[in-house]
Amino acid sequence: MKNFNVALAGQPNVGKSTLFNALTGVRQFVANYPGVTVEKRFGKYVYKDTEFTVIDLPGTYSLSSYTKEERVSRDFILNSDIELVIQVLDASNLTRSFYLFFQLLELEIPIIGVLNMVDISKKRGIEVDIDKLQNKIDIPIIECIANKNKGIIELKNRIFDFCLKDKKISNFKVDYGKELNKEIDQITEIIKKLNIKNYPPRWLAIKYLENDKTIIDLINSSFEGLEMSDINV
Ligand SMILES: Nc1nc2c(ncn2[C@@H]2O[C@H](COP(=O)(O)OP(=O)(O)O)[C@@H](O)[C@H]2O)c(=O)[nH]1
Ligand SMILES: [Mg+2]
Known part of the structure; x- marks a missing residue:
């Protein structure tokens, strides 16, 4: 069976591990990244006769090289056989999520965005214009409520399409002035x-x-x- 490697990225507390569990269920494994004491958590699922290995990257606020978690994450993204990175965003705190998101976009790798915690943002009266966001950033965005298993099938479908059909890299560039x-x-x-x-x-x-x-x-x-x-x- 064909396998695709997919990495999950996001700041702490955006619901990354919850999403990881929702995607992979019980097929989970733990190892270490080579040479460092940072846990490498990965899991597998099968969708439409295709196997996907999901790597739960360490939760970091940035992708600089200040902490070993940050270095591990970015080295892994750049130097291993990853088909796609899924960036998990907290819909109730989007600006905070954008910092890491823009750093990922600058790595010029294939990315899908997951807008998680939309239940919380709705309760707070925050409406995120998904179409506008998708167009501006030039990547697909899927809404999820990870702890209620909402949006998971849509996400698996997009991951499948992305890996097998349209591996697109965003043209978005951060404007630094x-x-x-x-x-x-x-x-x-x-x-x-x-x-x-x-x-x-x-x-x-x-x-x-x-x-x-x-x-x-x-x-x-x-x-x-x-x-x-x-x-x-
Ligand atoms: N209301 C709500 N809570 C969520 C959602 N996704 C995850 N959580 C909760 O948010 C907390 C942090 O989730 P976790 O997966 O540990 O975050 P991580 O640090 O990014 O891995 C946990 O208590 C989850 O149950 C969501 O979509 N909506
Ligand atoms: Mg976690």
Whole structure:
């Protein structure tokens, strides 16, 4: 049977584990990520004669390299055989969820959004315009109430379609303002010439500007052995 790997991402308390349980049921396993003491939880389910392995990534607020959980999550997303990332958003606290969401979008990977906790947001009178959000961010968004098993079949259907038919990557770009955008574009052009595998050049440029130590080391080591004339822009 064909298998697809799907990773679940989200900040703590957005209902990620609840969604993981709703998707995979009892077929769950625990291991460690190589070299670190961070638990790797994964589970499996079969839908329309196709097997899906769901990886419950550590809940993080960001994808910088400040904590081992953040490093593990982003390395795993970029360097392993993942078909799709599902970003779980808390509908009752959307702005908080967007921070990690935009970082994921910048990794230029296939993403589906799950708008969870819509029962709570409705109770609070918050109406999320799903169509507008989908169009703006350029990825599918599915509404769920994970602890009531609502939206799970729709989600499985979208995951299936996404993996087997339309593996689309969003064209959305975060607008950092005129000056930073220009800076990011220039650094991106230089980084493109370094041909760093698995990492999108624009994302590397943004992390470089953020002073992300792991990424600065990676970029510096890629310069070694290059002539200046190779990278002039
Ligand atoms: N009302 C409501 N509660 C939910 C929903 N999804 C999860 N929860 C609850 O929210 C809490 C945090 O969920 P959990 O899955 O542990 O969050 P995680 O930290 O993202 O893994 C738990 O008490 C869940 O039962 C939802 O859609 N609606
Ligand atoms: Mg959890």
